[in-house]
Amino acid sequence: MTHPNSPAALSILVDRATAMPxxxxxxxxxxxxxxxxxxxxxxxxxxxxxxxxxxxxxxxxxxxxxxxxxxxxxxxxxxxxxxxxxxxxxxxxxxxxxxxxxxxxxFNRPFSSAPLPFQMGVPAHDAFPAKLWARMRTRAVRADAIAYTTYGDPRGEPALRAQIASHLAVSRQMQCHPDQIIVTSGYRQGLMLALTALRAHGRKAWLEEPGYPLGRRALEVIGAEVVPVPVDAEGLRVEAGVASAPDALLALVTPGQHAPLGVTMSPERRRALLDWAAARGAWIIEDDYLGEIQLDGRAAPALAAGEGAEHVVYIGAFSKTISPALGLGFVVAPRSATERLVEVSAVLAPAPNRTTQLAVTEFLRDGHYLRHLRQMKALYAERRRLTLTHVSEFLPGTLMAGLGVIAPLPQSADDRVIVGIARAHGLAPSALSAWYLRRSQAQGGLILSATNVHPDNIGAVCAKLASIVASSSSGTHQSNDRERGLGTWSRERP
Ligand SMILES: Cc1ncc(COP(=O)(O)O)c(C=O)c1O
The missing domain is CATH 1.10.10.10 (Winged helix-like DNA-binding domain superfamily/Winged helix DNA-binding domain)
Structure with a gap:
């Protein structure tokens, strides 16, 4: 039998008589x-x-x-x-x-395939309430089929916006009118709407260092000048931002749980950031990608919840809390910027797919969303604990961060190389260094999401990762390799 990888099976023809090299x-x-x-x-x-x-x-x-x-x-x-x-x-x-x-x-590869162990940004595949969701979608498809053949509200279905407003009041302590809410296809669309409406082109924008690479790309695509502002154990170092670019138009931040380090911005830093925005007439774009999925205690209220909220454009998404496959998120505009944002959304990107909106409306209205979040918090806390225990055995100094852990690497290892090799072995860790704008400041490490690890696979996937790390850092291994830490943000953490 011909081997599938043989030249014959692959029809590789070499004809030395032709002129073609x-x-x-x-x-x-x-x-x-x-x-x-x-x-x-x-x-x-x-x-x-x-x-x-x-x-x-x-x-x-x-x-x-x-x-x-x-x-x-x-x-x-x-x-x-x-x-x-x-x-x-x-x-x-x-x-x-x-x-x-x-x-x-x-980007968040691999696309359109089963989530891989350690893959960031995706919820637990095995815990998705598929049957319930299929029922809701079926009902929504019927309702949509007999609805008027007319344009929907570009801001999104009024019933969905009302549900989102009530949910935010309870879970994020935000008081907003449904008309301040614009439904989007996810965080990225919300961010582009905000950057377009706030006219960020050619203006300076603070970005957390390290910070979400797609946030950085969005700022670059829109033509903003990205100003990296370091993050420590209290979150964004506001004084460093003020020192390097006091006149920035905006700050793009993840104050609830910093991505990817997981630290919550301290009350002092929140105050300082809001004060800077108020004094300079600047904007804060709050990326609340995890919403209330806080695994340690209760989630801090949104920045958009209290005094100073008129300078905050809040962006939420159902990508982490339900699934990125939904393609649904929302922006809460401060009153003074609502008209600008609504105009851009109506012209550029009206709310997507009414069927999904109707199904999510029912999911929220009937209490399934709150129940699902409660179950996911318990599940993720357990999976994160399991991951921490296993990974700490071969990478001491590993810390919990958000829905997973961050592991330091031996000095001789390159996190991007390890990520490339791991991907070929069916694992999807992320390289911490890729989250830095300035390569000279970049801290190496592995970001390991725990959402898709469980007792049945954790042993095997950790053994595989351990051997990849060992083979990628051997040879030049230093005796003090293990002492490399994870930077200032980790030092004062419990
Ligand atoms: C920091 C951060 N913000 C937002 C998102 C969600 O983006 P989207 O809703 O566009 O999938 C992610 C997803 O990984 C993220 O890591």
Whole structure:
């Protein structure tokens, strides 16, 4: 039987009689095999040495071919684990051209597939209330089918906005009118609405350092000048922001639970930030991505909840609390900016998909949302405890952070390299250093979400991760390797 990775099975034809260079012929054959799906996403390519031997060509020829395929985003190199076919090839298949998803490399991959252990930003897949949700969606589809064939309110369904307003009053102590709420497709759409409405182009914007990479990308896309402001154990160091850019238009922050360090902004820092915004007429964009999912005690009220809230644009999403597959979030605009935000939303991005909105309305109204959140908090607290225990065995100094843990690495290890190798082994840790704007300040470490680990898989996934870390940091391992800490934010933590 032919081996699936053999040149014959992959239809690699080398014709020395034609004028086409041999490297081009091999490249074209492999490309064809990938585009047609004979080499499946994730599949490992033959090693350069094997393929060269089987085809009777120089190894350097194969190396050049693989480099070309990597540059075209058709395959990726995973260090000693070899070269693998990329997972998103739709563009290439449709157009017969190379995949164009290069800019998405930093986003929450993998897309549209089962969440991997340690993958950030996704809730527990096994605990999603699928049956209940299917019932609600079915009812919503029927209601939507017989609804008027007319435009919906660009701010979102009034019933949903009313439910969100009541929920925020209870869970985040926010007093807002439903007309201040604009339903969006998620945090990112809310952020772009806010940045457009506040005219951030060409203006300075404070960004937490470390901070959510997609927040940074959004600021860059809109043309704002990003000013990194360090975070310590009390959250954003407001005085550092004031020292470097007092005239900034806005500050983009995660005060409830800093992403990814998990620290809650202290009352003094909250006050200082609100005072700066009031004194300078600046804006605070509050990214409340976890909402009330606080695993230690009760969540602090939103910044948009108290005095000074007229300077805060609050952005929430159901991505963490229900699922990112919903594609639903919301903005709460301060009264003075409501008209600007509503105008931008109506022109640029009216509220999405009425069926999903109706289903979520029922989910909230009938108490399922609160129940689900309660269950998820208990589940995540247990999964985080389990993850901390296991990871601390091979990476001492690991700390709880948000819905997971952050693990320091030996001095000799590169977190991005480890992340690349782990991905090829079916794990999805994130590199802490990728969350820094300034590479010189970047702290290395692994961000490990606990939402999709459980007693049945934790032993195996931790053993795999431990061996990847060990093999990636061996050789140059220093005796004081383990002493590398996690920076100032971790020092005063309990
Ligand atoms: C800091 C932060 N904000 C917001 C989000 C949610 O973004 P979206 O609703 O666009 O999926 C995430 C998701 O990972 C996040 O980490």
């Amino acid at each position: 041999i490297g081009d012929q091999i490249h074209a054959s492999l490309r064809q095999a990938i585009v047609e799906g004979r080499l499946a996403p994730g599949q490992r390519l033959p090693s350069g040495r094997d393929l060269a031997a089987q085809l009777g060509v120089a190894r350097g020829t194969i190396r050049v071919v693989y480099d070309r395929l990597i540059a075209e985003n058709l395959v990726f190199g995973a260090g000693s684990s070899g070269t693998h076919v990329c997972s998103r090839l739709d563009v290439g298949r449709a157009g017969g051209k190379a995949s164009l998803d290069g800019p998405l490399a930093d």
